[in-house]
Amino acid sequence: MSSTQKTYRVAILGATGLVGRTMLDILEERRFPVSDIVPLASARSAGREISFKGRTYIMQEPSKEVFADVDIALFSAGSGASREWASVAASQGAVVIDNSSAFRMDPDVPLVVPEVNPGAIFREDGRPAMIIANPNCSTIQMVVVLKPLHERYHIRRVIVSTYQSVTGKGKAGRDALESELAGEKQESFTHVHQIAYNAVPHIDVFQENGYTKEEMKMVNETRKIMGDDAISVSPTTVRIPVYGGHGEALNIEFDDDFDIDEVRRLLASSPGIAVQDDPSQDLYPMPLTAYEKDEVFVGRLRRDYWHPKTLNMWIVADNLRKGAATNAVQIAEQLVGRL
Amino acid sequence: MSSTQKTYRVAILGATGLVGRTMLDILEERRFPVSDIVPLASARSAGREISFKGRTYIMQEPSKEVFADVDIALFSAGSGASREWASVAASQGAVVIDNSSAFRMDPDVPLVVPEVNPGAIFREDGRPAMIIANPNCSTIQMVVVLKPLHERYHIRRVIVSTYQSVTGKGKAGRDALESELAGEKQESFTHVHQIAYNAVPHIDVFQENGYTKEEMKMVNETRKIMGDDAISVSPTTVRIPVYGGHGEALNIEFDDDFDIDEVRRLLASSPGIAVQDDPSQDLYPMPLTAYEKDEVFVGRLRRDYWHPKTLNMWIVADNLRKGAATNAVQIAEQLVGRL
Missing domain, CATH: 3.40.50.720 (NAD(P)-binding Rossmann-like Domain)
Known part of the structure; x- marks a missing residue:
């Protein structure tokens, strides 16, 4: 320049x-x-x-x-x-x-x-x-990965379970975990309940339909960003005692069938994605290794052998950064x- | 007596x-x-x-x-x-x-x-x-919940993501988390990688098909216990830094449609199950509250509005006890x- x-x-x-x-x-x-x-x-x-x-x-x-x-x-x-x-x-x-x-x-x-x-x-x-x-942090990392897959195979349905970092609640969220781990008594629970040694299936407020606002963000924001109201996302969002990023287990059903090696190459060549997928080397995305990185990390890529045209994967991204x-x-x- | x-x-x-x-x-x-x-x-x-x-x-x-x-x-x-x-x-x-x-x-x-x-x-x-x-801990708590639902609505397919306690690796698993949280350097990682502040999508060893042995236990043991080889389970198993029990996010597709209140009553009256499902009171299962209990706790019961005859839920049980x-x-x- x-x-x-x-x-x-x-x-x-x-x-x-x-x-x-x-x-x-x-x-x-x-x-x-x-x-x-x-x-x-x-x-x-x-x-x-x-x-x-x-x-x-x-x-x-x-x-x-x-x-x-x-x-x-x-x-x-x-x-x-x-x-x-x-x-x-x-x-x-x-x-x-x-x-x-x-x-x-x-x-x-x-x-x-x-x-x-x-x-x-x-x-x-x-x-x-x-x-x-x-967009919402959980949605951003998911749509980065869904986009190239949707263009190639056309996504019909996504079932997602999240493993979300305490930093989704900012400094207060981080401080709450630290003081709870140190055994300090909390007057109010930043994460609704104690988060140290816990997993809390409650992020943002509950809606009338039984889903939390965080979950409905994943449903609605995904459709708006992807520009396709036919994509269905069925979410469960859970806070866990980690800092480095949000994990998401995704089960994705396509209209068209795929080859798993082609999926791996497609994701590796797509912007904003880093594939970390070598079980033989114990390599897969984790919050600890995604921390302070800008990419969405993708791994555990494997066919859902029990349903046609369906893919399982695990993704992690630093929710304060890409999220x-x-x-x-x-x-x-x-x-x-x-x- | x-x-x-x-x-x-x-x-x-x-x-x-x-x-x-x-x-x-x-x-x-x-x-x-x-x-x-x-x-x-x-x-x-x-x-x-x-x-x-x-x-x-x-x-x-x-x-x-x-x-x-x-x-x-x-x-x-x-x-x-x-x-x-x-x-x-x-x-x-x-x-x-x-x-x-x-x-x-x-x-x-x-x-x-x-x-x-x-x-x-x-x-x-x-x-x-x-x-x-x-059976395997993750399988036990799931089939306790699947059984009455299968009898009533006939299960076709389950997609499950687990949030598993470090005590799945016994005392060594618990000690690893404690010493990592205390900042002590670990020579070898009991949970493959550091588990403190982390989520590790790797429990037991990887199989040739890309799934871990823990995941394949959920696939195969469920069919054997339920006595129905037509039930498909598509799992992702993840270790997280909690003690009290394993969490599981379940997405269950049935052959027959259901009424969500009937599902709640059916589960509440089934053996070994305690329904904890009142979002207005911030009540849902958690590892901290399942600890040292014998029941499988069930909550976050809600229809999957994006797929017919499909139910989302969240369950937790103490993996050392019921598991x-x-x-x-x-x-x-x-x-x-x-x-």
Whole structure:
């Protein structure tokens, strides 16, 4: 790139959170063309310093004025803050990439995983949508893997069981596990129940249909991102005492039959995927090895011998990275040269 | 029962292991009519004392002679020990209830879960088989739940993802997790890889077909216990850092349609099952709450809205109890009055 490359003013709402801090790390790692950052946080954290690329910034509270010169605003401060500030930022000319669930199912808001549907970011006139939603972590890693398989074999049905990291609840989630493991008494359970030495089949709130909101995100967001309402996802989401990423056991039924070696090659050559599948070397994806990586790791690839045209696999991705911050920054990368 | 009730001499092979010790606890808890016990262990542990119902016993090494007056022998010392001693004990007149995988798929050996197929214990002449196999832990808890559903709706297909306790590897498995959490360096990984803060999709050894032996046990043992080779089980088994029991996410497709309230009532009234299914009270099965209990806990009961006649659920049971020791003692209870 030339030295005259355009650079962007990037706001981060929720800069003190685990995802917000990871967003800053990833902007730097991926050499995103940042002119400067505008770190935003609640009144509690405003005034504190934060460093980025060797410069020190002071955290501010969000306001209409603060978004005036912002090109791209990465939001990760929860649905309430997103509902309050997204349209304000957009009205000031900032493109908002929102990590909350506030706008994901809004038909006017694109829900984007760059490996899957990057084109959804842009309107017919070539301009980007002013609010772009970043999907739920469990959904992102799944659709990265489903996309090439759907194009080749056409997916009919997915049954998924998740093994989700405590960092899905941010720093509070991580701290809860640590203090529980240290034997400290918890007044309230961040993960609904104690998570140390436990597995809790309850992420986000229960809906009337018996599924949790986390589960219904996997059902609905997958259809929207894949652009195919015929794909059915039947999920069970479970929190377990790990940090490094979310695991998912997937059983995928296709319309067309497949060859397992072709599946392996197809996935290995698809963007954002790293195949780790050598049982003879005890190699398969794990949260410990996916930690701080950007890929979706795929392994345990094997035919479901008990049902036709059906595949079993196990995938893991770092939920703070590809499941949140990396995906948001990858969306921002699509905007480079288009703003 | 009258004071003249017949009592039995019960040998425990592997009395120092987690399952062996739990067997002793459960014999006592359930007031099994024991005259005395014969605790057996390897040369390393022989000579050590063990207490049972207030009496002290000396551990012995197994030998032909030691089985001479034994009525029932509970084996839990691994497949090698079972292969070496089961036929010896049987030839001495002891009925062997074997917790290893050595004889499970032997067509001459019944594989028994008392809630499912108690009749398989006995031959046509009314005498019990001299070797009776106790199934794999993951299989036992699943078939307890599948049995009443199969009778009512006829099961076609089960997709199962497991969340398995470290105690599946006995004391070594528990100690590995504790020392890893304490930050102690492990020379060898009991769970193939570090298990603290991890999820390892690898239990027992890999087979040529890409499934692990643990997974194939769920496939094959389920058919044998249920007495129906048409039931297909498609499994992914995963070790996670919990103690209290194994979790399983089940997706079950039936031939006949069901009513979800009827399913709940059917399970609640079936032996060995405790329904814990009240999302409004954050009530569902968990390893922490299943610990040291004998039931299979069932919850998260909900229709798979994306596939006809299909049910999702989440079950947990203490793998050392119903998954091993309790089931073995329940088999022994079937023998009372029949030896």
